Ligand SMILES: Nc1ncnc2c1ncn2[C@@H]1O[C@H](COP(=O)(O)OP(=O)(O)OP(=O)(O)O)[C@@H](O)[C@H]1O
């Protein structure tokens with residue numbers, strides 16, 4: 193198995209890098225995993241030496257099928273780079289994290305449009321992130337999201353400090369709620385990769 197997961201959304205600060213890292217942590221318990229940090233401002237790459245169970249790299253040679261890894265997670269920068277269409281075509285699964293606000297859901301349109309152009313909507317998954325405690329999704333937001341005609345992950349990720357800290361603490365092990373959410377999302381991801 194050599195599968196590519198593309199984590200992308202042209203909207204910044206929606207949790208692409210945090211989610212890429214947490215999925216790498218859980219998936220590397222079972223698979224050989226690499227994370228490619230495509231952000232030139234480099235965030236995940238700065239953590240390279242802290243993680244031993246999977247590889248974090250900014251080298252793009254891994255974008256060509258290789259036998260070295262089972263799963264390669266590509267963490268995209270917020271802006272839409274020129275090679276995004278190529279990455280979309282390469283992906284076995286495209287994860288689009290978003291906050292659950294109307295403007296956030298609308299801001300996904302550029303990304304969704306590119307995915308549509310490449311006929312890859314069926315391989316895409318919207319992940320609702322940073323859901324505030326005690327709030328329900330409003331009908332308007334759901335309507336805007338459903339209009340994108342992309343599968344929405346059953347697992348929603350809450351707005352939790354442990355996700356922010358996970359980058360330094362190498363995961364969310366100390367927070368049962370966050371761990372359950374990441375484990376459930378990992379299961380959904382694995383099912384979609386099969
Ligand atoms: N579920 C969450 N709960 C609380 N904070 C979160 C969660 N997910 C991400 N964050 C925080 O939100 C901020 C943005 O996250 P992150 O850097 O992962 O987003 P990004 O989409 O990669 O941003 P960029 O577009 O700049 O690359 C960070 O401070 C991160 O710790």
Ligand SMILES: [Mg+2]
Nearest residue numbers: 208209231235
């Ligand atoms: Mg990022």
